[in-house]
Amino acid sequence: xxxxxxxxxxxxxxxxxxxxxxxxxxxxxxxxxxxxxxxxxxxxxxxxxxxxxxxxxxxxxxxxxxxxxxxxxxxxxxxxxxxxxxxxxxxxxxxxxxxxxxxxxxxxxxxxxxxxxxxxxxxxxxxxxxxxxxxxxxxxxxxxxxxxxxxxxxxxxxxxxxxxxxxxxxxxxxxxxxxxxxxxxxxxxxxxxxxxxxxxxxxxxxxxxxxxxxxxxxxxxxxxxxxxxxxxxxxxxxxxxxxxxxxxxxxxxxxxxxxxxxxxxxxxxxxxxxxxxxxxxxxxxxxxxxxxxxxxxxxxxxxxxxxxxxxxxxxxxxxxxxxxxxxxxxxxxxxxxxxxxxxxxxxxxxxxxxxxxxxxxxxxxxxxxxxxxxxxxxxxxxxxxxxxxxxxxxxxxxxxxxxxxxxxxxxxxxxxxxxxxxxx
Numbered sequence: 001x002x003x004x005x006x007x008x009x010x011x012x013x014x015x016x017x018x019x020x021x022x023x024x025x026x027x028x029x030x031x032x033x034x035x036x037x038x039x040x041x042x043x044x045x046x047x048x049x050x051x052x053x054x055x056x057x058x059x060x061x062x063x064x065x066x067x068x069x070x071x072x073x074x075x076x077x078x079x080x081x082x083x084x085x086x087x088x089x090x091x092x093x094x095x096x097x098x099x100x101x102x103x104x105x106x107x108x109x110x111x112x113x114x115x116x117x118x119x120x121x122x123x124x125x126x127x128x129x130x131x132x133x134x135x136x137x138x139x140x141x142x143x144x145x146x147x148x149x150x151x152x153x154x155x156x157x158x159x160x161x162x163x164x165x166x167x168x169x170x171x172x173x174x175x176x177x178x179x180x181x182x183x184x185x186x187x188x189x190x191x192x193x194x195x196x197x198x199x200x201x202x203x204x205x206x207x208x209x210x211x212x213x214x215x216x217x218x219x220x221x222x223x224x225x226x227x228x229x230x231x232x233x234x235x236x237x238x239x240x241x242x243x244x245x246x247x248x249x250x251x252x253x254x255x256x257x258x259x260x261x262x263x264x265x266x267x268x269x270x271x272x273x274x275x276x277x278x279x280x281x282x283x284x285x286x287x288x289x290x291x292x293x294x295x296x297x298x299x300x301x302x303x304x305x306x307x308x309x310x311x312x313x314x315x316x317x318x319x320x321x322x323x324x325x326x327x328x329x330x331x332x333x334x335x336x337x338x339x340x341x342x343x344x345x346x347x348x349x350x351x352x353x354x355x356x357x358x359x360x361x362x363x364x365x366x367x368x369x370x371x372x373x374x375x376x377x378x379x380x381x382x383x384x385x386x387x388x389x390x391x392x393x394x395x396x397x398x399x400x401x402x403x404x405x406x407x408x409x410x411x412x413x414x415x416x417x418x419x420x421x422x423x424x
Contacts, residue, residue, distance in 0.1 A: 001081045007200025008088035012036050012095045015197055019190025019256070020099045023305045026182040027387025028103045029397045035098035035110055040091045042114045047087040047123075048072060054123040055086065061135050063124035085204060086126070093122055093153045099305035100161035103171050103179075104384050107392040109377045116367045117160065121360055125152045128355075137355060144352025145332040145345075147224070148205040150268025150319035151356040158312025159360040161303065167368045168378055170302040172385060179304075184252050191256035195232060198263045202228045202270045206331070220331055224270045228263065231270075231282030235262025238286025246291070254290065261289035261310050265318030269325070272332050277325030285317045316353055323349040 017033040024032040043051075050066040052075070057064035069075055075083065094114055098105075129152040132139040138151060146152065171179065181187060206220045239258030240250040265285030266278055273281065293309035296302065303309065323346030326336035335341030371377055378384075383391035390396060 001085060001204060004200035004204030005081060005085045005088055007197040008085065008092065008204065009040070011194055011197035011201065012088070012092045013040050015190050015193035016092065016095055017190070018186045019194060019260075020102070020305055022183040022186030022188075022190060023099070023181040023253070024102050025179060025387075026398060027389055027396070029182060030389040030395055031107065031392050032098065032102055034107070034393065036095045038111060039095040039098070039114055042111065043091045043094045043118050043122075044087055046115050046118055047090045048083070051090055051118065051123045051126075052083050052086065054119075055126040056131055059133050059135055060127060061137050061141070063127045064131065064133075086130070089149060089153060089201075090118060090122055090126065093149070093157050094118055096154075096157040096307060096311055097161045097164065100165050100303045100307040101168055102304035103388060104168055104379050105164070105377060106375075106379050107388075108375060109371050112371055112375065113164075113367060116370075117364065120367060121160065121363050122152070122156065125156050125356065125359065128152070128359075138352045142348055142351050142355065144319070144348045145272050145322050145326065145334065146268040146319060146352065147271040147331060148202045148267045150264075150315045151352055154264045154267060154311040154315030155319065155353060155356045156360045158308050158310075158315055159357050160364040161307040162301065162312065163361060163364040164368055164377075165301050165303050165308070167365075167372055168302075170300075171304065172381060174302045175297055181253060184256075187256050188252055191259045195259050195263065198228060198232075198267075199225065201263075202267060206271060220271055223274075223330070226275055227270045227273060227278035228266055230275055231266035231278040231285075232259055232262040234279045234282030235259065235265065235286030235289075238262075238283040239290040240286075242287045242290035246294075257289070257293070257306065257310060258286045261285050261314045264289075264311055264314035265321075268315070268319045269322045272322050272326040272330040272334070273336075274325075274327055274329070277321075277327070277336075277338075280325060281318055281321050284321065285314045288317055289314050319353050320346070320349050323347070 013036055017036040020036065021029045021033045049071055052072060053069035054063045054066045057068035072083065094117060098110070128137040129139055129146050134140050138144050138146065203221055203224045206224055236255055236258040239254050239261060243254040244250045262282040262285055265281050269277070269281055289310050292313040293306045295309065322336065324337045326332060326334050326345060327339050328335045334345050336345050337343060368377065379388055379391060
């Protein structure tokens with residue numbers, strides 16, 4: 001579990017930072033990466049203070065008592081690994097949102113948004129999904145399955161991303177100006193690291209489940225590992241096929257995005273389905289997400305790095321399809337529609353999605369409007385054009401000018417010395 005926890009932390013820093021950073025424009029890459037790093041710092045500290053208590057401190061329909069386990073008071077050190085594991089989920093969920101608002105969200109607004117959103121939106125959602133007390137809303141009352149965070153992580157982050165995009169408005173020049181990724185090598189590297197980290201995300205989620213004997217434990221970890229792998233393979237192929245049919249080319253960005261789409265979709269279903277169900281979920285998610293990323297051009301919302309198209313859509317696909325492909329042999333012990341279970345599970349999964357969308361959408365809107373009409377959400381137009389890296393951090397990712405100038409100066413000095421020697 002130490003390894004699994006480290007893997008999930010790696011998913012944010014540096015994997016997500018690299019994945020998003022490469023997709024950004026060169027004048028915004030440092031800010032994009034900084035948004036992931038600062039999310040880790042702020043949300044991580046806040047999680048230890050009250051997040052663990054709100055999520056796992058006891059009974060509650062929406063959340064548990066924030067002060068029951070304040071600063072882990074009463075939590076023994078042998079439970080710290082599980083606390084840290086759940087903390088990494090909180091961190092990456094918040095960091096995922098940043099990709100939608102690239103180039104134009106004030107860094108100060110991001111720093112204020114993070115703790116408010118974690119407190120009001122993520123910590124309660126984690127309780128509703130992961131705590132599974134009798135009265136926790138999604139897991140308990142509704143009975144929706146979510147193995148590792150389709151609702152609490154991906155739908156939650158995807159809805160929040162859409163809300164912020166609508167409140168911020170479009171980037172200057174979008175969509176007429178092409179805003180291509182500046183370094184797809186970084187993006188591909190980040191996608192591979194996310195894939196590796198996701199084994200900690202999904203497989204690690206089984207370790208602390210109650211009631212398993214050794215044989216069941218090894219069965220479930222094997223199932224989860226295989227499902228995570230096969231769904232990702234299928235999603236890559238599904239994305240590239242749709243991309244080839246729609247645009248005539250299968251791209252490296254499409255492959256990287258397909259990896260993430262498959263991982264997102266299998267996250268809630270990894271323990272609930274067999275390998276056939278995992279392949280089907282991955283292929284469907286890859287194809288639908290590849291199609292969904294184009295919605296922003298038709299509907300006019302500027303989701304910079306396709307957080308809505310991948311995480312919201314992929315999270316919905318994976319969560320709902322549990323109701324179709326789950327088997328009674330899986331972690332939830334429920335047969336889905338294709339295995340003779342009827343529409344009961346499908347209804348519960350759909351209702352769980354609806355609750356996650358409404359809860360995250362309404363409360364993120366309140367937080368976003370509060371920031372917009374106080375300190376402001378959006379960067380000044382001049383700073384946006386010049387680049388948020390310089391405006392927010394006083395740095396640039398690639399200091400090519402100084403390197404060229406240095407080389408020219410050395411050449412000039414050498415030429416001068418040679419000329420002086422010849423004159424002598």
